[in-house]
Amino acid sequence: MAEEPAKEAWFDETWTKVHPLSPLVRGWVTIVAIPAAFFAYNWEMWSNLWTAWRTGQLVENVQSNPLPYLIGGGLFLALALLIFVGFTLSWWFTRYKITEEHVMVKSGIFVRQHRQARIDRVQAVDLRQPLLARIARLAELRFEVAEGDGTAATLAFLRKREAERLRTEIMDRAAGRLPARGITPEGTPPPDPSNSASLNVGNSDDSEAISNIPRPSATESTELPGPADSPIPAAVPDRQITRVPIWRLIASMICGPGGVIVVFVAGIYVTYLGLTTALVWFSGEQDASMVMEVGLQPAVGIPILLGAVVGFWGQLTGGWNFTATMTQAGLRLKYGLTTTNTQTVPPGRVQGIQIQQGLLWRPFGWYKVIVTVAGYGLDSRTTLLPVGTAGDVMRLTAEMFPDLRVERPEQVFMAGLQGSGANRGFTEVPARAALFDPLVRRRRGFFTTPSALLIRDGWMTRRLTMVPHERIQSTALQQGPLARWRNVATLHIHLPAGPITALAKNQDLEHIRHLFTQETAYAAVARRLTDRNQWMLPEELAEFEKNVAEAVEKLDDAVVSSAP
């Protein structure tokens, strides 16, 4: 690896360097932390040095005994040089390249890393701007890919404008709206298709072989009306779906679980302080020592409060200035207090959606929306809306989720959010199994529409989980001995890793068996259809939806005729 030819193959001119300030933006903590630690560690020495400097004694000291000062100064310089060289090398060895097929990133000085993401498999593109990057007008691009375990390729950092342009182009290509032409760094002319192969000269990895093979999607895109090399189709104007006012965010945090804990702990504190003061007041000074001893106990509350503060901070940064805009590449979420995040979630990548409402949010009619997108895992990016009204939620769901294809979608929706009992098509836990779910019984149920499965749950915190049938990975029907005794069973819907668990608990056996049959049959329909990677190609989407509709119709007849 360290030999000369291998080094040449590692990257060539076709690889673009990231912005020179990137290591600084990423590693500023080192720059601040090392000197800070240095100073803090022997604070006394530095202050002595400072007084010596002020009194002019320093010059004498240096003249009489220069060695320690030389060593100290030399060490300091060496450290600075080391950091500088490290940053420069790390910048030099970080390069990216965007080919017809892949986004490729190479990094690492000693341990080298090569990340590549297939563009047509890109699930979502995020643009992040930490505080320092915001000052320097830089941005980080993250690509979430559905392959493997969903590790992301990160380009950090680019000029913000360049990052935005790349994002648009890559999202367009992932969505199939742009023909698969080479994306070039700003400033260089787009390559002629005939010599695009020459781009890969000297590139020793197997991407060369791959990128020279025409992709099926590339041929598909030529079937589009209009010439294949036409520019981006007339841009659809961006529509703002919703924004979260800061007062609502803060109010929702106070009414959220964190707020409740803080109020609870604070209540205990106040009661306690009151009691101890009263005790001192009435019993006099001599018992004060005893009171003081007990008085240490409120310290127990401090970790809880600290935890709440950390949680609050997360909520605050995650929801600050939150706006959701529908662009032609997908839903664009923008938020952040110190770090500005811009993430784009294509509707076709949403595996499941969950709407939640805590007890104290009910009077205000607020909801939170979370999604499962492959690659996002469990992190904070899964929040589609930190707090919004029913109207916000409905508009958002309409954009991000397939049409429910029922008579009155709003009513079904509201029944899922607020309703209870077996009405509007929702089931409930049968009365004979009430002892398993005494409180949540009438809220726990499911509803199937031709396009999605809706599961509602939760007595205090209401939840409505919606999963498109064609996104379900696998289904499992489970029954324990007690459930068998009451003739109920639980259906688990398996989704890719994410914050949403979809399960219909303790449902009537006949209902749930029917649902199991139905879901497995829907899954069968979905997988007979073509891969929907390029989810926004209008013709493809229309074709797909037509096929689904036809297949589902046939299926519904079959399922209905086999229904109990």
Place this chain on the structure above:
Amino acid sequence: MLHSEAIDPAGVEWTRVDEKYITVKYITGIGGWLVTFAIVGVPLLLSWTGIWVDFPLWLQVLVIGGLGLWAAVDLALVPRRVRAIGYHERADDLLIRRGLLWQRVVAVPYGRLQYVDIEAGPIMRKLGLCTVQLKTASAATDATIPGAVRSEGARLRDELAARGQARLAGL
């Protein structure tokens, strides 16, 4: 043929795993219980030899008796538990069931398969068995067929892989 349980889909004839898997389960089960008894036995031994505190007799009897009964029931159920494992290949998905008291039927669509794993520990290898494991994009899928004969395992893997390729639906 398996007796059809309440949650089994209608009209499904389960393929049972090999009877030899009972032996495997006996060996691993007995091994597990021996370890449990060894761990529980340490304080008791210390107590008997007088090094550690004296446990009252009723506690000793209760612990040993309770564990013994549990072990006996657990081991006695092994054959039935193994016979409760079944799988069935349908046109578009594979059904796997398991469990006596806590039953589970999972349906894994072929199009969702990411890969099929075959593994076999030393005991399984000795008896010519293997475990077929199906992976989808969801970690919750948990679809395994333990104790298939090795040739059947290989056949299943190839068959599933082929069907998965043919019906790949992406994510």
